[in-house]
Amino acid sequence: MPKSAKRPVLVQPVPKSPTGIQGLDEITGGGLPRGRPTLVCGGPGCGKTILSMEFLINGARQFDEPGVFLSFEESVDDLTANFVSLGLDPRPLSARKKLSLDYVRIEPNEIQETGGYDLDGLFIRLEHAINSIRAKRVVLDTIETLFSGLSDTRTLRAELRRLFNWLRTKGVTAIVTGERGESGMTRHGLEEYITDCVILLDHRVVDQNATRRLRVVKYRGSTHGANESPFFIDESGISVLPIASLGLQHRVSPGRLSTGVPDLDEMLGSKGYFRGSSILVSGSAGTGKTSLAGYFAEAACRRRESALYFAFEESAAQIVRNLRSIGLDLEPWLRKGLLQVHAARPTTSGLEGHLSAMHRLIEEKKPRVVVVDPISNLISVGTSIEVKAMLARLIDFMKVKQMTALFTSLTIDDAHPEGSDVGISSFMDTWLVLRNLEVNGERTRTLDVVKSRGMPHSNQVREFVLTSEGVKLLGVVRHEGRVLIGSQRAAHANDSPVAPSRSRKRAPRP
Amino acid sequence: MKAKSKRTTKPRTTEASPEFFDLRLYIAGQTARSLAALANLQRICDEHLEGRYRLEVIDLLERPQLARGDQIFALPTLVRKLPEPIRKLVGDLSDTERALVGLDLRPRASSRS
Numbered sequence: 001m002p003k004s005a006k007r008p009v010l011v012q013p014v015p016k017s018p019t020g021i022q023g024l025d026e027i028t029g030g031g032l033p034r035g036r037p038t039l040v041c042g043g044p045g046c047g048k049t050i051l052s053m054e055f056l057i058n059g060a061r062q063f064d065e066p067g068v069f070l071s072f073e074e075s076v077d078d079l080t081a082n083f084v085s086l087g088l089d090p091r092p093l094s095a096r097k098k099l100s101l102d103y104v105r106i107e108p109n110e111i112q113e114t115g116g117y118d119l120d121g122l123f124i125r126l127e128h129a130i131n132s133i134r135a136k137r138v139v140l141d142t143i144e145t146l147f148s149g150l151s152d153t154r155t156l157r158a159e160l161r162r163l164f165n166w167l168r169t170k171g172v173t174a175i176v177t178g179e180r181g182e183s184g185m186t187r188h189g190l191e192e193y194i195t196d197c198v199i200l201l202d203h204r205v206v207d208q209n210a211t212r213r214l215r216v217v218k219y220r221g222s223t224h225g226a227n228e229s230p231f232f233i234d235e236s237g238i239s240v241l242p243i244a245s246l247g248l249q250h251r252v253s254p255g256r257l258s259t260g261v262p263d264l265d266e267m268l269g270s271k272g273y274f275r276g277s278s279i280l281v282s283g284s285a286g287t288g289k290t291s292l293a294g295y296f297a298e299a300a301c302r303r304r305e306s307a308l309y310f311a312f313e314e315s316a317a318q319i320v321r322n323l324r325s326i327g328l329d330l331e332p333w334l335r336k337g338l339l340q341v342h343a344a345r346p347t348t349s350g351l352e353g354h355l356s357a358m359h360r361l362i363e364e365k366k367p368r369v370v371v372v373d374p375i376s377n378l379i380s381v382g383t384s385i386e387v388k389a390m391l392a393r394l395i396d397f398m399k400v401k402q403m404t405a406l407f408t409s410l411t412i413d414d415a416h417p418e419g420s421d422v423g424i425s426s427f428m429d430t431w432l433v434l435r436n437l438e439v440n441g442e443r444t445r446t447l448d449v450v451k452s453r454g455m456p457h458s459n460q461v462r463e464f465v466l467t468s469e470g471v472k473l474l475g476v477v478r479h480e481g482r483v484l485i486g487s488q489r490a491a492h493a494n495d496s497p498v499a500p501s502r503s504r505k506r507a508p509r510p
Numbered sequence: 511m512k513a514k515s516k517r518t519t520k521p522r523t524t525e526a527s528p529e530f531f532d533l534r535l536y537i538a539g540q541t542a543r544s545l546a547a548l549a550n551l552q553r554i555c556d557e558h559l560e561g562r563y564r565l566e567v568i569d570l571l572e573r574p575q576l577a578r579g580d581q582i583f584a585l586p587t588l589v590r591k592l593p594e595p596i597r598k599l600v601g602d603l604s605d606t607e608r609a610l611v612g613l614d615l616r617p618r619a620s621s622r623s
Contacts (some may be wrong), residue, residue, distance in 0.1 A: 088603035105581045107598075112612030114588075115550070117603035120538040120581040121570065150584065150600065 012222040016075040017065070017137070017173040021057025023052065027216055027225040031507045032246045034184055037167050037174040039194040041186045042201030046125075046210060047233055048177040050086065051201070052139040054237045055175055057088050060098035065135035065173075066247040068100045068129045068162030072145035072382060088237060097133045108147035113151060119159040123166060130172065138167065144188050153188070161193050184218070196220050202228070213502035214240050237357070241363035252276070253402060257369075258301070260295030263473035264432075267458040273430055274454065276402040278395045280375075280425055282409040283434030287445055288466055290314070292432070293328065294323040295471060296406050305368035309341040310358060312377035316341035317418045327470045340365060350509055358394060362403070370398060374408040375424065394429050429453045434464060446474060463489075531555075531563035531613070532592035536582050539571045543602050547586040552604035558615050590614075 018031035021382050022128035025031050032038045057069030069090075071079055079101055083090050093099035102125065124464070126496075130138065143160065150156055167174045176194055177187030185191045191198055195218065202213040214231045216224040232238040236456070259265050260265040265272040273279055279296075281289050290313075297307040311319055319341065320330050333339035342361055344354070362370060397406050425431050432453040437444045449457045463474040475491075535551055536546035548567065555563050570577050570585070580589050581598075588599040590613055599612040610616040 102578065104583055106583070107581075110596055110597045111600055112607075113601050114599045114609040114612060115547075116543060117584045117586060117601040117602035118543075120585040121587065122578055122584070124538060124570045124574045125577045125583070128577070146583070170522075176552055240623060468530065 001314055012218075013225040014132070016222075017059070018063060019051075019055045020062050020114050020506055021054055021238050021240060023229065023231065024051075024214070024238070026227060027214075027240060028197075029222055029224060032173055032175070033220070033222070034173050035168065035226055036172040036196040036197060037164050037176050037194050037417060038197045039178055039181055039186070040175050040230070041178040041190070043180040044092070046180075046201040046203040047231070047238065047315075048078075048201060049074075049082075049141050050233055051140050051238055052175045052177060053083055053088060053193070056091065056099060057083075057090065058074050059173075060093045065136035066098045066133040067102075067134045067139065068102070068126065069139045069141070070104060070126060070129070072104050072106060073142055075103045075217070077340075081104070086233070086237060100129045100133050100135065102129055104145075106145055108149045111149050117152075117155065119156075119163065120456070123163065127170075130170065136172060138172045139177070139400035140174065141177045142179055143176055144178055144190065147188055148509075149380070157188070160190070163408065164193050170189055176227070187408065234360075236345040244319070256367060257404060258299045259292070260297075260299030261292065261471045261473070263471070264292075267429070267462065267473065268452055269455040269457055271455070273404060274402055275428035276399055277397070277404060277453075278427060279404070279406040279430040279432070280409060281406060281432045281434065282411050284436055286410050287434035287436055288447075288464055288471070289434060290373055291320065291323065291326055291328070291466055291471055292434075293408055294319065294328050297339055297369065297371050298328055298330060298333065300369040300404075301330075301336075301338040304338065305366065306337075306373065307333075307339045307369045308361060308365050309339060309371045309373065311341055311343040311362075312345070313371055313374060315343045319343075325465050325466050330384050340367070358398070362394075362398065362401075368403060370403055370405040371404065372407045374410045376408075376410040392427055425450075440488065521591045524597045527560050529588065529593040531559050533563055533565045534569045534580065534591060535565065536571055536577070536580070536585060536589070537567065537583050541615065544586055546604060547588070547602040550606070550609070552586060552617075554606065554609055554613070555601065558610070558613075588612075 015034040016028070016030035016032065017034045018025050019028075034240070040051060042048055054068055059065040059067050069079070070183075074082070080090055088103060089399045090099050094101060101184075104122065106291055126138070129135065130419065143163075146156055164176070171360040176190060178188075178190045181187035181189070185200065186196065195372065197216070197220065198218040200215045200217050202215070204211060204213070205306065212231050213228045215228045216226065229240050253275040255328050255428050256271040257271065257275050258272040259268065281338070283289050293309070298310055309316075309319070315320070316334070320390075321331055330339055334341065342357075344357070358372075395405065407428070409422075428451075431450040433448055433450050434446075435446045437446055444465070447464040449459070449462040453458075465474055527547075533551075533555075535547060537547060542553070551565070557563065562592075568576055570582070577583075582589075584600045586600075587604055588603065590597040590599070595616075597612055599609055603609045607616065
């Protein structure tokens with residue numbers, strides 16, 4: 001062992017071909033194995049064809065690698081129409097000889113097997129197509145269709161093995177798609193022949209919401225994210241959201257910005273949140289989460305910074321009306337366009353729909369601050385782990401862009417509001433918890449800072465008062481070892497000579 | 511069944527007025543299999559299609575662009591262009607029975623067992 005330790009083994013990194021697909025190159029550490037075939041498998045409608053086509057179109061557009069698309073399922077016209085609808089028009093690239101589409105039609109009814117054969121016809125067609133545009137990328141979609149037209153599976157399997165080896169010798173980076181099988185990853189065991197890289201796509205419905213998943217099952221000679229990653233398909237193609245590969249390399253800003261509530265700024269080292277940080281405000285119903293979010297957004301607008309507000313519970317008009325009752329008028333900022341509210345019911349579209357909409361809006365509007373109110377409503381869309389993945393991705397994205405984001409979260413258990421948010425709180429830099437305390441027949445709201453990374457912050461539980469002049473955080477009054485809140489405090493104040501009539505005054509020691 | 515009903519509707523298919531066969535054999539080079547296919551086809555034509563067929567042999571190594579038009583993927587493949595409908599016989603035609611069925615020179619049902 002010590003001997004080998006002296007001579008470090010030089011691991012030759014596998015050369016890779018970038019797919020240009022957002023997130024996929026991240027998971028695979030740079031793309032698909034260059035000059036080798038990759039198997040992409042999944043059930044019907046899982047996105048195999050779209051992923052393959054985007055791989056070719058990106059290759060031709062961005063990396064100067066022409067590509068051949070050999071379809072066994074759809075005619076060239078159908079394929080073209082499908083991709084035009086996705087905003088991936090292959091025709092200009094075909095015209096410039098950067099892309100070649102061909103359809104291998106297999107009609108079982110007109111085929112009769114009469115003796116020994118091989119797939120040289122396919123080889124010749126493919127080679128001709130590759131040579132005519134000097135292709136570097138090839139897609140075979142879905143080659144297993146051959147099994148429906150030809151019955152000699154032994155010959156077919158041997159020929160497919162030969163085909164994949166031939167693709168390797170041609171040095172083209174290929175995607176071979178396969179339909180998910182009952183027992184194996186593909187119906188006819190293509191995974192036995194393509195061992196360089198295997199990607200599994202999945203399209204499942206959980207609680208009536210369709211979600212797509214991508215997983216790199218195997219990647220020979222390379223490390224890769226092994227987790228399932230959500231992905232979505234919209235007008236701009238495929239985007240994969242890696243869960244594990246949170247790049248924690250974003251710029252960190254020492255800049256601070258106001259929470260919009262002076263008392264809260266003071267609790268956070270007198271300066272407020274860090275710019276580019278993520279803030280979680282959790283609490284049960286009616287504890288004032290939206291109020292804090294509103295003040296935060298308004299403070300940004302006052303600084304002439306744009307704010308984007310994702311409302312998953314109320315309409316824009318409702319938020320404006322409700323916040324006006326606590327002395328906050330968002331109307332002028334809405335009119336000026338500094339504040340934009342994007343309201344949607346989380347159930348109106350699937351998780352991927354929300355992901356894409358939020359990403360797109362953030363990218364398009366480039367806001368300085370973002371509010372998601374509440375993030376917990378997305379839990380009704382996906383299971384918690386999906387929301388976690390989505391959040392991770394979104395937070396990462398916003399941090400890179402130096403956007404400050406505030407998320408509210410509705411918790412059920414008022415006694416332990418932390419419990420329900422543990423999953424997402426690790427992504428958060430600052431975590432505020434709002435509580436409803438019921439003591440002596442009255443309800444009192446409190447606020448405390450559970451954590452706030454990288455800054456001194458108050459450890460006190462403050463009384464959180466919503467008045468028509470805004471949010472006030474009252475200092476805690478201790479009396480005989482108890483915390484006095486609400487009317488108890490008032491009563492105590494009347495008795496005490498040193499009345500803490502205003503906030504932030506220390507309670508007199510007994 | 512479909513093929514049979516078509517035959518009955520067309521009086522041309524009776525023995526009295528035999529149809530003309532337009533055949534194309536696709537091969538790739540002069541391999542043993544290519545030569546076997548050619549020999550087998552020649553024998554079938556001599557025995558069953560005397561004087562009423564035309565055969566074109568296409569070597570895809572020389573003209574690869576032709577593979578697309580007739581949707582060729584396996585080799586050798588014999589394409590019956592005429593009479594319609596189009597038929598594709600994949601393989602070296604060593605199984606004469608199947609070849610005759612494929613060319614509609616034998617009723618389909620007998621070979622389906």
